[in-house]
Amino acid sequence: MAARNLLNAKGGEAVQVESVEFNILSGDTRGKIMKKTNNATPVKKVKTKIKNPKRVNLRRKQIIEGAIKVFVEKGFHNATTREIAEAAGITEGTLYNYVRSKEDIVYIVYDYITRILREEVSGAIEDIDDPKERLMTALRQNLASIYNYQDLVMFIYKASTHLDKESLHEVLARETEYIESFEDLLRNYFKGRPVSESKIKLAADLLTYIPVIVTFRRWSLRRRFDSMEKVMQGIFEFVLHGIEFIPENGQMNACVSQKEK
Numbered sequence: 001m002a003a004r005n006l007l008n009a010k011g012g013e014a015v016q017v018e019s020v021e022f023n024i025l026s027g028d029t030r031g032k033i034m035k036k037t038n039n040a041t042p043v044k045k046v047k048t049k050i051k052n053p054k055r056v057n058l059r060r061k062q063i064i065e066g067a068i069k070v071f072v073e074k075g076f077h078n079a080t081t082r083e084i085a086e087a088a089g090i091t092e093g094t095l096y097n098y099v100r101s102k103e104d105i106v107y108i109v110y111d112y113i114t115r116i117l118r119e120e121v122s123g124a125i126e127d128i129d130d131p132k133e134r135l136m137t138a139l140r141q142n143l144a145s146i147y148n149y150q151d152l153v154m155f156i157y158k159a160s161t162h163l164d165k166e167s168l169h170e171v172l173a174r175e176t177e178y179i180e181s182f183e184d185l186l187r188n189y190f191k192g193r194p195v196s197e198s199k200i201k202l203a204a205d206l207l208t209y210i211p212v213i214v215t216f217r218r219w220s221l222r223r224r225f226d227s228m229e230k231v232m233q234g235i236f237e238f239v240l241h242g243i244e245f246i247p248e249n250g251q252m253n254a255c256v257s258q259k260e261k
Contacts, residue, residue: 131188
């Protein structure tokens with residue numbers, strides 16, 4: 001079954017995993033896709049001196065794109081607001097009309113990136129009705145998106161320590177919503193079969209974050225495997241096999257019983 005609605009912008013390297021196509025994008029292509037994402041303004045109200053919402057949204061997108069370049073290259077502590085402003089094509093004074101601090105910038109960048117990941121998965125499955133295909137497509141897209149934005153994913157995990165309590169609460173709430181979307185996909189997939197809610201919730205967490213290994217272990221994976229195609233294939237197969245251990249009458253219980261004996 002061919003992958004549906006996966007990222008396939010021009011310039012990306014198409015990697016075939018069985019009959020699934022993961023599109024691994026170049027840095028330039030990722031940037032172009034990010035510019036297409038609308039509504040960069042987060043739910044939390046980051047204070048601004050400008051009253052025009054359209055202008056705020058436009059400038060913050062510039063700040064986000066500039067900040068991503070600087071943060072990825074230099075990290076949070078070594079990055080300065082002056083460098084971020086220069087990368088965004090504005091003055092440092094203008095930057096402070098739209099954010100109050102470097103911590104505010106981290107928050108709007110974090111919100112923007114997590115929004116992209118959610119929108120790509122939801123967009124990939126929006127026209128699919130079959131529960132199995134919806135789940136498989138969501139898993140493929142989640143894996144592909146995390147790989148495509150691996151530098152940014154790495155950054156947001158490191159930068160989360162610099163969020164204030166309100167920002168961190170907001171971000172964790174978004175992550176929870178994302179995980180819960182996989183819970184719903186699993187419930188529909190196993191509809192009519194006896195499943196434990198606790199297993200559904202745990203499985204959703206695992207399905208969402210197992211692909212992050214391509215970010216946190218990327219240097220090791222590239223050294224130990226011939227290609228990322230094999231890595232992507234292995235992760236996808238591992239996840240697919242793991243899903244079938246969720247039902248109450250599935251192999252998981254059988255394996256546990258054998259060990260107890």
